[in-house]
Structure formats: structure tokens, C-alpha cells
Amino acid sequence: MMGESGTGESGFLADTALAIVAAVPVTLALFVACAVGASLLAGVLVAAQQGRVGGLVARAWIFVFRGTPLLLQIFMVYYGLAALGPVRHGPLWPAFRDPLFCAFLAMTCCCSAYIAEVLRAALAAIPPGQIEAARACGMARWTLGRRIVVPQMVRLALPAYGNELVMMLKSTSLASSVTVLDVTGVAQQVIAHSYRTVEVFCLAAAVYLGLTAALTWLLRRIERRLDPAGGR
Amino acid sequence: MTETRPTVLRARGITKRFGDREVLRGIDLDAARGDVVSILGGSGSGKSTFLRCLNLLELPDAGTIEIAGSPAPLAHDARGRARIANPRALNALRAKTAMVFQNFNLWSHMTVIDNIAAAPVHVHGMARAEAVARAHDLLDKVGMTGFAGHWPRQLSGGQQQRVAIARALATDPDLMLFDEPTSALDPERVREVLDLMRALAGEGRTMLIVTHEMAFARDVSSHVVHVRDGVIESMGPPALMFGPDASPVFRGFLSPP
Numbered sequence A: 001m002m003g004e005s006g007t008g009e010s011g012f013l014a015d016t017a018l019a020i021v022a023a024v025p026v027t028l029a030l031f032v033a034c035a036v037g038a039s040l041l042a043g044v045l046v047a048a049q050q051g052r053v054g055g056l057v058a059r060a061w062i063f064v065f066r067g068t069p070l071l072l073q074i075f076m077v078y079y080g081l082a083a084l085g086p087v088r089h090g091p092l093w094p095a096f097r098d099p100l101f102c103a104f105l106a107m108t109c110c111c112s113a114y115i116a117e118v119l120r121a122a123l124a125a126i127p128p129g130q131i132e133a134a135r136a137c138g139m140a141r142w143t144l145g146r147r148i149v150v151p152q153m154v155r156l157a158l159p160a161y162g163n164e165l166v167m168m169l170k171s172t173s174l175a176s177s178v179t180v181l182d183v184t185g186v187a188q189q190v191i192a193h194s195y196r197t198v199e200v201f202c203l204a205a206a207v208y209l210g211l212t213a214a215l216t217w218l219l220r221r222i223e224r225r226l227d228p229a230g231g232r
Numbered sequence B: 001m002t003e004t005r006p007t008v009l010r011a012r013g014i015t016k017r018f019g020d021r022e023v024l025r026g027i028d029l030d031a032a033r034g035d036v037v038s039i040l041g042g043s044g045s046g047k048s049t050f051l052r053c054l055n056l057l058e059l060p061d062a063g064t065i066e067i068a069g070s071p072a073p074l075a076h077d078a079r080g081r082a083r084i085a086n087p088r089a090l091n092a093l094r095a096k097t098a099m100v101f102q103n104f105n106l107w108s109h110m111t112v113i114d115n116i117a118a119a120p121v122h123v124h125g126m127a128r129a130e131a132v133a134r135a136h137d138l139l140d141k142v143g144m145t146g147f148a149g150h151w152p153r154q155l156s157g158g159q160q161q162r163v164a165i166a167r168a169l170a171t172d173p174d175l176m177l178f179d180e181p182t183s184a185l186d187p188e189r190v191r192e193v194l195d196l197m198r199a200l201a202g203e204g205r206t207m208l209i210v211t212h213e214m215a216f217a218r219d220v221s222s223h224v225v226h227v228r229d230g231v232i233e234s235m236g237p238p239a240l241m242f243g244p245d246a247s248p249v250f251r252g253f254l255s256p257p
């Protein structure tokens, strides 16, 4: 395809592609860690919302992290916390000095707020009659949660939850703003040396497209698996 | 009622208020094993509320309930509000009953067979293999052989209700509560559910049935209860209730002027 442009051109593109693909593990690791962390945290937030005090805390959390830009949150964790003495001299400083960890922390907090809202909506959408049917046969609270509420919540939440995951995957690119060398970070590095903005960003975009396509495919498979009747 | 059959339900002075509105104003009802009690009454008279008080889906403000020898664990706080004294006893009491709802309320995330096996496994601790085997037998019994792997939404209303009845039977309940089990069905589907309930009555199941199916109440019940404004206006065997000596109020309900 690039034959006419000579070996220099195709060599540059090949090298860039390799460098960008080599950064995929960083992007994926950040995404998976955030997805797991944010989902667990969201579960805690929803559980907390069932109580009065917990509900206030959870609502404040969601208000703050959904109401401010993720980029600012990443800056705050990476630059802001580093300025605080107790953090700088505390035992966790090695972690807070690491930009990848800071990006993970900020993204986990931010995404947990969105996922908590998705879960809360799913919880509210469970048909009350089905919970009543479980209570009527003497199912204990814990069993009811595990066998009826959570499975229904997961099914109801899945489409919107999948959406959040796709957004989260793309948001990992913000980590490059605090020097993380993920796919976007590496792309920026190459551009800084080569000034070939369009080609390099197109390559990076293609990598994200591939990743989100794989993720959507996986989500659709899970959705179909959980509800075979819905797929037909 | 006969003397020899054991009492399955003893409800006394059931009272329930929603806000200022007193929906149940002291209902007494007994049922012996094998009784089929039809509960009739106008819309809003409190039939559903009464049924839901019996398995404590609603907490009665006053009154006592005993099901198959176990008293309902009801207590009252300082302000007189009802509360559950003991969640474990509550679940044990509910496990002796089964409820069939107007809207079926099958668990939509479970296949038919799992719907039926769920309570035996998760409430009564039965081994899954045994529960599934029994669930298949129940499917045969309700005429739903071959539907084990179906999802509730793939079934017609009548089919869903028959599965719901199989689910109710799965725990071999002492008392079955039916709240308008045919009211959400197309007319041609009502028959299949009523025929099944007729068969259950013939087997000696103890059933309380809120219904608007007068012919069914007349033919199948051992007792007919007329609820009006939160009290039992009149009750008796169907021969009496549907005969010339029934209370004029009930006759007026049956055939409004």
C-alpha cells in the first residue's frame, strides 16, 4: 500500500505502529484495573445508599466525581496530592509518585460514580413483584439479594454498564497527560520527534477502535449468554 | 367445618391501616386442611390486603395469625406500629405458604425449571438434583411438559400462571394463597388455569382464593367469604351463599340492580 512512498515512509509507519502496539498492555492494564476497582466501589456506593448516613456520603461522592472533569481529577491526584506534606512524606509516597497509579486512582473514583448511577437505576428497575415472590416463599434477605436482586440488577444494568466501560477504555488516554506512556502517550512521544501528527494519531485511533470493538463484542456475548431468550 | 381435620390457618382480628384509611377492620378466618376458601368482594374492599397480611407481605396493625401451628412473629413497638419480631421465624412461616399472583411474578432471569426448583433449593435446602427432578414432575402435572428450558417471557400468560402454580407447589405448602390468579389472562386462557386449580382442590390442598370467577367459587369452594369495606360481611358454604337464603348484601354484590 505504501510501496510508492519508499522504504523510509513505510519503515516509519511500521516502527510507529510497533511502538504504539507495544503500549497496548499499559492501556489495557489501566483499563482493567479501573474497571474492576470502579465496579467494586460502585457496588459499595449502591449498598451504602440503602442506609441514611451512607446515602449522604454516597450522594456527595457521586456529586463531586461526576460533577468535575476527569482530567482535573487526575491532575489533582498527581500534582495536588504531591504538594501535601503528609502524602509526600507518608508511607504511600512511592504509589502517589507513580503517574500510572494516580491515573488509576482518579479514574476509579470518577467511574465509580457513573457506574453507581447505572446500578442504582437497574436496582430501581427490578419488577417489585419478583422480589415479592421471593419474600412470599420465605427466602432469607441474603439469599434474596444473591439469587434474585443481584442477577436481575446485572442483566438490567449491562447495556448501560457496557457503555460506561467503553467510555472508560477511551478515557484511559487522559493518563498520558501525567506522563503515562499508554497508547496516547507513546503517540504523543513519536509526534514530538517526528511532527507527523495526522499519521501517528490515526494509528493510535485505529488501535483504540480495535480495542473498543473487542470490548463491545465481549459485552454483547455476555449479554446474550445471560439472556438467551433476548437475543432471538 | 369438620372436627377431625387439623387447622391450617387461624387469623383473628386482622386490622390494617394505610395512613388514615382503615382497610381491614378486624377479620377472623379459619381454614382446616383441605378447605378451599373463595374470597369475594368489590374492588378496594381489602381482599388482597388481607391475603398479603397472612404471609406478612403487609404487616397487620393488630390481630394474630397462626399457620400450621406456628404463630406469626408479630410485635408492636412503643408507638403501636407493627414489626417483625424474628426474621427467621417469619421466613419459616412464609415457607409453609405459597402465593400465586395476578401477574405471575415468575423470576425473569431464570428458566422455567429453575423458577420451580429455586425455593426448594434456596429456602428448604433440598439437593439441586432432587429439586430439579421434582420440578419436572410438577411441570408434567401442570401440563407444561417440555417447557423446562424456556424463559418466562417466551410463555403465554396462562402458561406462566401454570408454571407459577408449579412453583408454588414445589415446596409442598400447607396453605396456598391465590390473588386473582386468572384476572390478567385472556378469556380463553382462564379455563386452563381454573381447571388446574380445580384439580388441586380435588387433591385436598388448602387454598385461599381471591377471585371474581363466580362459577368457580360456587363449584369448587368449601367456603365462600364476602369481604366488604374491610370486614367479612357474610360467609358460608357455596350452597348457602349462592342460594336464596344468602345475605341480601351479598346477593346485591352478585347481581347489582
Ligand SMILES: Nc1ncnc2c1ncn2[C@@H]1O[C@H](COP(=O)(O)OP(=O)(O)OP(=O)(O)O)[C@@H](O)[C@H]1O
Pocket (backbone or CB within 6 Å): B018, B023, B041, B042, B043, B044, B045, B046, B047, B048, B049, B050
Ligand atoms: N400499599 C398501599 N398503600 C396505600 N393504600 C393501599 C395500599 N395497598 C392497598 N391500599 C388501599 O387499600 C384498599 C384495599 O386494597 P386491596 O388491594 O386490598 O383491595 P382489593 O379488595 O384487593 O381490590 P381489587 O379487587 O381491586 O384487587 C384500597 O383502597 C387501596 O387503595
Ligand SMILES: [Mg+2]
Pocket (backbone or CB within 6 Å): B047, B048, B049, B179, B180
Ligand atoms: Mg386485589
